[in-house]
Amino acid sequence: MLNMTRRAVLGTAAAAAAxxxxxxxxxxxxxxxxxxxxxxxxxxxxxxxxxxxxAVYDGIWRKPHDPAFIKxxxxxxxxxxxxxxxxxxxxxxxxxxxxxxxxGGKLIMMDxxxxxxxxxxxxxxxxxxxxxxxxxxxxxxTIMISHFHPDHVWxxxxxxxxxxxxxxxxxxxxxxxxxxxxDPGRVDKLAEGRKDAGRRIAANFPKWKNWRLVxxxxxxxxGIQLVSAPGHTPGHSVYLIDAGSEQLMVSADIMYVPALLxxxxxxxxxxxxDGPMAVATRRKxxxxxxxxxxxxxxxxxxxxxxxxxxxxxxxxxxxxxxxx
Ligand SMILES: [Zn+2]
Numbered sequence: 268m269l270n271m272t273r274r275a276v277l278g279t280a281a282a283a284a285a286x287x288x289x290x291x292x293x294x295x296x297x298x299x300x301x302x303x304x305x306x307x308x309x310x311x312x313x314x315x316x317x318x319x320x321x322a323v324y325d326g327i328w329r330k331p332h333d334p335a336f337i338k339x340x341x342x343x344x345x346x347x348x349x350x351x352x353x354x355x356x357x358x359x360x361x362x363x364x365x366x367x368x369x370x371g372g373k374l375i376m377m378d379x380x381x382x383x384x385x386x387x388x389x390x391x392x393x394x395x396x397x398x399x400x401x402x403x404x405x406x407x408x409t410i411m412i413s414h415f416h417p418d419h420v421w422x423x424x425x426x427x428x429x430x431x432x433x434x435x436x437x438x439x440x441x442x443x444x445x446x447x448x449x450d451p452g453r454v455d456k457l458a459e460g461r462k463d464a465g466r467r468i469a470a471n472f473p474k475w476k477n478w479r480l481v482x483x484x485x486x487x488x489x490g491i492q493l494v495s496a497p498g499h500t501p502g503h504s505v506y507l508i509d510a511g512s513e514q515l516m517v518s519a520d521i522m523y524v525p526a527l528l529x530x531x532x533x534x535x536x537x538x539x540x541d542g543p544m545a546v547a548t549r550r551k552x553x554x555x556x557x558x559x560x561x562x563x564x565x566x567x568x569x570x571x572x573x574x575x576x577x578x579x580x581x582x583x584x585x586x587x588x589x590x591x
Pocket of ligand 1: 416418419520566567
């Protein structure tokens with residue numbers, strides 16, 4: 268209990284300092300219980316330094332418990348982690364949030380969402396929540412992509428026809444990720460469960476002319492750097508945003524569901540292409556976020572998808588940002 272209290276207090280203080288009073292943060296214990304699985308309002312604006320961030324909720328995968336989900340943990344272990352975070356143990360809750368940045372009048376979306384039901388039947392809300400947030404989906408200038416898993420890129424394609432949803436937007440991705448997935452012969456080498464996704468990527472993405480392939484460390488827009496974060500996929504990347512007085516790491520899937528991986532950063536997910544590498548990347552980048560006081564958001568964090576990490580021995584404490 269002492270440990271929980273210390274973690275919560277540290278997390279709350281750090282987050283309050285980080286996000287400022289104007290974002291009207293409220294924290295509750297256990298912290299994650301305060302974030303409903305389906306938010307009543309699926310869009311939320313906050314500021315990091317000079318940049319306005321709009322978090323937009325896509326939906327949730329109510330994933331049935333599966334003993335293979337975490338390679339080095341049992342269903343009982345994962346249920347225990349969910350319960351400690353105040354979350355349901357009836358299923359594995361995997362929410363999905365996309366962030367849109369307004370940088371100098373340009374709209375930059377981080378990942379494309381899951382394509383209105385093309386990933387999970389409960390993840391259909393992105394277009395409506397974008398509209399409710401006042402963002403014209405069709406006017407997105409740039410999409411910065413973390414990796415080529417369906418929940419992050421199926422939003423680039425129309426269901427059925429595979430027609431590009433954003434033919435005029437600049438699509439930025441780590442060249443390594445792009446080349447890995449579109450390498451001739453890749454599909455045959457993929458695990459069975461990934462073959463359909465691999466086929467769809469290989470058949471469609473190379474036809475498009477609006478890709479911009481970049482390497483690790485590239486400055487992809489003013490103040491925005493791509494940082495290679497491999498393991499989850501070979502070219503998985505995060506984006507580090509210098510927003511003047513503050514920095515933000517758009518961390519995609521390095522911390523996946525924090526209720527599981529903050530207290531157990533050593534857990535290797537079945538969704539990780541290379542488990543040990545994903546663990547090493549997770550520790551390296553979360554340690555950096557903590558040491559350099561960088562704000563962080565993640566695709567599968569509780570909505571609105573942002574929060575604060577603190578060191579807790581060999582693991583981490585996590586305090587989510589809660590919608591005011
Ligand atoms: Zn994901």
